[in-house]
Amino acid sequence: MGFPGSIKELRRLLDQNGMPGMEDPLWEMLADDHRIAVQELYQKLLKERQRLEELLTWEKKWGSPATLVAGVDEAGRGPLAGPVTAAAVILDVSVPIPGLNDSKQLSPVKRRELAGRIKEKAKAWAVGWASVEEIDRLNIRRASLLAMKRAVAALPVQPSILLIDGNAEIPDLDYRQQTVVGGDRASASIAAASILAKVTRDAYMEDLHWRYPCYGFDKHKGYPTREHYAAIEKYGLSPVHRKSFRREKRLEQQIF
DNA sequence: AGCTGTGAAAGTTGATCTAC
DNA sequence: GTAGATCAACTTTCACAGCT
Numbered sequence: 001m002g003f004p005g006s007i008k009e010l011r012r013l014l015d016q017n018g019m020p021g022m023e024d025p026l027w028e029m030l031a032d033d034h035r036i037a038v039q040e041l042y043q044k045l046l047k048e049r050q051r052l053e054e055l056l057t058w059e060k061k062w063g064s065p066a067t068l069v070a071g072v073d074e075a076g077r078g079p080l081a082g083p084v085t086a087a088a089v090i091l092d093v094s095v096p097i098p099g100l101n102d103s104k105q106l107s108p109v110k111r112r113e114l115a116g117r118i119k120e121k122a123k124a125w126a127v128g129w130a131s132v133e134e135i136d137r138l139n140i141r142r143a144s145l146l147a148m149k150r151a152v153a154a155l156p157v158q159p160s161i162l163l164i165d166g167n168a169e170i171p172d173l174d175y176r177q178q179t180v181v182g183g184d185r186a187s188a189s190i191a192a193a194s195i196l197a198k199v200t201r202d203a204y205m206e207d208l209h210w211r212y213p214c215y216g217f218d219k220h221k222g223y224p225t226r227e228h229y230a231a232i233e234k235y236g237l238s239p240v241h242r243k244s245f246r247r248e249k250r251l252e253q254q255i256f
Numbered sequence: 257a258g259c260t261g262t263g264a265a266a267g268t269t270g271a272t273c274t275a276c
Numbered sequence: 277g278t279a280g281a282t283c284a285a286c287t288t289t290c291a292c293a294g295c296t
Contacts, residue, residue: 077286078268084286104287107260141270144285167284168271181284198286223287224267245268 052096055188058180059093062161068123070159071189072152072170074144075103075197079222080232081215081241082205084130084140086147087196088155088162090123091189097121102184103194108202115199118192125192126154127200136244145170151193165190212238 059069074086091097097117099110106114119125128150130143138146149170152162161176165183183190202221209218215231215238222228222240237243 073285075286077270079287080268105262135269139270140268141285144269165285220288225288242268 048098049096052098052100052188055100055186055191056091056093058163058178058183058187059091059189062163062178067160068157069161069163069189070124070152070155071163071165071183071187071191071193072148073165073184073190073193073197074147075194076201076222077140077144078224079242080224080228080245081132081217081222081238082201082208083132084135084144084147085197085201085204086128086130086144086151087125087193087200088128088148088151088159089118089125089189089192089196090155090157090159091118091192092121092123093188095121097188097192100188100191100195102191103198104184106195111195111199114192114195118196122192124155124157124159125196126151126156127196128152128154132240132242135242139244140242141168149173151197163187163190165194208240212240 059071062069068090070088070090072086072088074084076082076084097114099106099114100118103111128147130138130147130150134146135143145168148164149172152159152170152173152175159175161178162170162173163183164170164177164179165187167179167181169177169179180187180190184194185191205217205221209216214235216225216227219225220228232241
């Protein structure tokens with residue numbers, strides 16, 4: 001098995017698709033410390049390839065050239081404010097996306113980078129929403145499923161089977177569905193959906209910050225933090241806060 | 257010294273199961 | 277029937293370890 005000719009070359013291959021390089025006479029010219037560095041990077045590359053292979057287990061189990069698998073996941077279930085966002089992604093299993101992982105395991109910068117790569121390399125992707133009003137009316141669980149349903153409906157290509165993160169199927173949907181507990185850590189397409197949903201919702205909450213600058217939505221994205229509670233106590237609830245959430249009800253009773 | 261990554265804890269919700 | 281525990285999801289915050 002040959003090694004890539006240089007660290008630079010190896011990094012380029014890592015960035016592209018994680019494939020190992022071919023025999024290269026430059027390898028013999030490398031200094032010992034460079035060889036060690038390249039070998040270490042190469043081992044990391046092999047581990048990453050193995051991780052990505054394992055992440056495609058569900059897609060390979062259910063998918064085929066004629067059977068498209070869509071991963072579905074949502075973001076924004078725990079916040080006190082803002083909509084819940086869902087994404088559906090159909091990946092091309094022959095096109096690896098290095099670094100793809102559960103959105104919760106990634107920094108915001110890496111999430112944004114990966115979101116761009118996912119949109120570029122996926123066969124199809126789409127995003128769906130459920131509003132604060134719908135969350136208050138339906139409850140957060142049903143609203144999440146509604147957002148997922150809208151994401152699937154918005155896909156430009158129709159899948160044959162849905163991999164759903166969690167233990168609940170999407171109601172009133174004419175698709176074969178497979179629920180996967182911990183799916184964002186176990187399935188590549190669910191992981192990709194978790195990243196798109198999170199990045200899209202974060203961007204929306206940053207926009208909301210300009211409409212309601214006193215709450216700090218650009219920082220906590222509507223999630224419960226000390227700063228967020230302090231802002232609610234000081235300024236009251238905004239129209240984008242979820243009034244059905246118990247903590248909000250309690251605060252509302254105190255304030256108004 | 258400062259940055260980055262990781263894991264535990266704590267916060268929000270709803271559904272389900274079990275014991276009384 | 278009800279209440280509590282557990283588990284599912286979504287995160288942030290904080291402390292610590294390791295790396296540059």
